[in-house]
Amino acid sequence: MWIGLLWIFGCYGISIALLHIWFGFKNNKQRSAAQVLLITRNNQSQIEWYIRSMFFFSRIRGRELQVTILDEGSTDETMRIIERLSHTYCMDIKWCLPDKSLDDFLEAHGDEAVIVVHLSNRKEIQEIPLFY
Template sequence: MIVGLLSIFGAYGLAIALVHLGRSRFRWNRRKPIHYVLITRNNAMQIEWYLRTLLFVSRLKARTIHIVVMDERSEDDTMAIAGRLAATRPDHIEISEWNESAQLDQLITRYENEEVVLVRLSNEKEMQNIPLFQ
């Protein structure tokens, strides 16, 4: 009886391992990453929540994301908070200072063939582009 149970558990374990192996081999080719450009100005109260939400939803959807935080000369701790999170996830979060509008054009041109979502955190209509609100 024990041998029968062990063989059943072994068959289930092997099936699970094969399914995960198959998914991991084909998943990375399936979708291109999404690039979020968050334009901030004095969003210290919300920036950590936005960044953590984007990272959490990307894990739930098994989607690779890259976040660029562009700051328009904030007078609060927005950049300090974003910088702290970027230090923990340097492969997903990039910090940039907003100097001129041409800088945004260069950023969008850099990701020309990929999906780019531009979100100005002070604009509620643009905030609907964040996946949690969809």
Template sequence: MVPYMAWILFSYGVAGVLVHFFHSRNLKYKPISRKRVHYILVAHNHENQMEWYLRALMWYSCLRAQSLRVTILDEGSQDDTLAIIERMKYANGMNLTVIGTAEIQDEHEFIRHSNPDDGEQSKFIDLRIPQEAAKIPYVHV
């Protein structure tokens, strides 16, 4: 019985050493690249939904191991939408930018001129249209 236990312990030891060897080799030769997603949201008086939209995007990006960048084009909101966005700016892993429409004449012009980073995927969501919110993960309209 002792020789069998010795072989089992030896096998576990060799397997552990091999796992550490291949893992360190993989880290050395393959740089870690995360997918990047850029969400462009057009908002106007969305104080009741904005926090949920931003949290849903953050959770989804964490689950998918994606780097998240969110740009919000504000159409002159009169409620607490901007205050909610300001509080959410400091959430984990979220690069959040707010741009007022006074600064930009046309949203489509902004999308054409926004230069995406290498490998970045852009998604434009106009929250003024109720069906567009369904494009955000975990949000059902």
């Protein structure tokens, strides 16, 4: 009885291992790193959770990310937060030089799919007094 049960679990384990090896080999050939371009400007309140969640979900999906940051002149702590995260996670973050524009970046990666996330197009929140 125990020998039959061990055979069943052994065959099941071997089949799972073979499927993981086969799909892992197949996916490594097809997938390259996803290119993500984050355009920021004064986004210190949301940039950290955005980068952390991007890399968390990329690990779950098994997809490597290459992140490029294009800063449009932040005057807050946005760039310091990004630099700290790049050292913490050993992320592949490239910095766009100020003389490079969005068109130059997209032209350089013309044959790849690039995900562009424009975080700086939100309107500045105006303070509304609670009491008149």
